[in-house]
Each structure stands twice: as C-alpha cells, then as structure tokens.
Amino acid sequence: EDQVTQSPEALRLQEGESSSLNCSYTVSGLRGLFWYRQDPGKGPEFLFTLYSAGEEKEKERLKATLTKKESFLHITAPKPEDSATYLCAVLGSSNTGKLIFGQGTTLQVKP
C-alpha cells in the first residue's frame, strides 16, 4: 500500500534559521513526488514535482530533493512569510490520478 509520512509535524524557526522538512514514502513505481504549500484558510498551492532519485528543484528559498525512499524540502534563511503547512504527495503506478498525501508539516518562522 502506498504511504507517505512527513516529519516533523510542526517546526518553529527563527527568521534566517535554515532547516529541512522530511517526506518518507513507500510506493510501487513512483511516477512523481509533489510538494504543496497551504496557507490558513486556503487550498494547497503547487510548489514542485520530482520524478526520479537525484533530481533537485529550487524556488526562491526552497529546494526540494529526492532519493528512492524520501524527499527533503530545504528552507534556506526563511522569512516569516514562509510560514505555512507544507504537504508532500506521491503518485504511484497503481493509483492513476490518485495522489497520496502526507499529513503535512506546519512551519512557523518568527521574526
């Protein structure tokens, strides 16, 4: 059964304090791993798609990496506006169109 586990559940950082969020997954035939950002009162917003181990993608202070078992979302020198819940999801070969989401990591960045 495809499964996604995110850690930590919550993370508090000081502005400028870099850190990483983890997404561990079990999937039969990875077709894609997705990162989304969700602000309170809003729907998730797409950030990245990673397709194969070794792949990396960057957007401003965020960098996503992928191995065969997990993905990391690295946040470099975060700002308060980076505060949000970050969701990881996988798409496997046995679940066409059905993303399996993790529970998310809620990040709070204090000024």
Added chain:
Amino acid sequence: ETGVTQTPRHLVMGMTNKKSLKCEQHLGHNAMYWYKQSAKKPLELMFVYNFKEQTENNSVPSRFSPECPNSSHLFLHLHTLQPEDSALYLCASSQGGRGQGVTNEKLFFGSGTQLSVL
C-alpha cells in the same frame, strides 16, 4: 487567485438538510476533483472527473453525490450528513488527458468550503 473558485466558503447544516457545494475553474482544464481535508488527517481524494466522466469514486458514502455538467463546473450535493462529515472540502482541477485517464500533472486548488454538520 488560483483560477478555481468555490462557493460557499462556509456552510453550517443540520443532519436532515440538503445543500450543494459549487466549484468553477477558469483554467481550461479537463479534470476536476473533490478532496476532503479533516483536522490532523491527510488530504483524502473523493471523486475525479475527466472530460465530464467520473473516473474515480474513492468509496465515498452515497450521502455525497457529485455532478459534473461540463469541464468547468463541479458540484457536490450533500444530504443527511453526519457530524463526522464536518471538514474542509476542496475542489481542484488539472489538465487531464483523454484516452489515458488523469495523468500526474499538478493540481490547482480552490480555497475550499468549510463545512460544519450539527
């Protein structure tokens, strides 16, 4: 603004009421989705429509009834709900693919309807 609009934003209903949630997308997409987001739980897929045809029903109780009259509009009809159905209901859309089902392109979500069942 994501291009996906959901109404109403908030809804309170009794267990005997009938109500409908509406979703409209202005992105020219062909696939639309309903997701349920409960506190402390992962996003849960409910239904998928691709080119107006339902391609996924994730064992959702019959008190939830989806309707997709065209590729731009999606409804979720609610009747005789239970208190445990209280959650954030999210609509999403994606490009879609005719003949191959829904592929792994990115989803665009609306802001959701926060539903409370009393």
